[in-house]
Amino acid sequence: MIDLFTWLFEPLTFEFMRNALLVGGILGVLCAVVGSYLIVKQMSMIGGVIAHAVIPGLSLALFLQVHLAIGAFLAGICSALVVAAIETRSRVKVDAAMALTLTTFLGVGVILISQLETNQIDLSSLLFGDILGVKRQDVWQAIIITSIVLILAKLFYKELLFYTFDPLGAKASGLPVNLLYFGLICAITLTIVASMQTVGVLLVMSLLVGPAITAYLLVKELHQMMWLGSIFGVISTLSGMYASYYLDVPSGAAIVTSIFLLFGLAFFLSPSQGILVKR
Secondary structure, three states, X not given: OHHHHHHHHOHHHOHHHHHHHHHHHHHHHHHHHHHHHHXXXXXXXXXXXXXHHHHHHHHHHHHHOXXXXXXXXXXXXXXXXXXXXXXXXXXXXXXXXXXXXXXXXXXXXXXXXXXXXXXXXXXXXXXXXXXXXXXXXHHHHHHHHHHHHHHHHHXXXXXXXXXXXXXXXXXXXXXXXXXXXXXXXXXXXXXXXXXHHHHOOOOHHHHHHHHHXXXXXXXXXXXXXXXXXHHHHHHHHHHHHHHHHHHOOOHHHHHHHHHHHHHHHHHHHOOOOOHHHHO
């Protein structure tokens, strides 16, 4: 019992671990809520596009000496608008539009990093995350973003629920579907901006989608999916952080692995969807 107590509380003696565990738990909830909308709307890959698109925004923000979150947010919004423009104004399908936009923004970002001499950007931390480098201001940023997104999701829950499950019906009933789409894109971008330092832009898709799809295998209602996904998100981030601390492995990769292990359990053992249960 003493060993378990020591194992649990030893990492908490370090401030960087306390900050990392706190921001990880907060983002576990945020990503699960936003990710639930992505799953039911079948637009999970747009998160990957936005995650890669923030790189040129970070470069320009650092070069212009403005807050990095502002540059990342604007670049993420631009990428989503580019995808929507290509899809609606040409014969190109949305998957091809997303693939083109993702690679283009990523390439432009790498070029800007090299040409603008923004050496302060650590590509390794940006791509794969460095939650152990989280500072107190990063924790407050995560709290503010999470509060904003959760409050708006609560206020417009019925409208978003209608829009995500039946966009044509929502449009016919007079709901501002374009505004709802833009609001959803803003929520995704804010979530990615808050999660960049936790798992990095290459792995943020797992944190954004993994807990949500794990809950999707276990429950049927959207609000249940959000609640259960939030629990899975918190468990994944905290267990990944402990694995990173004790096994000396990269924190982002450890969190992603924890997410997949939880998904694997639901995939095989879900009472209604599990492969082993069906057999």
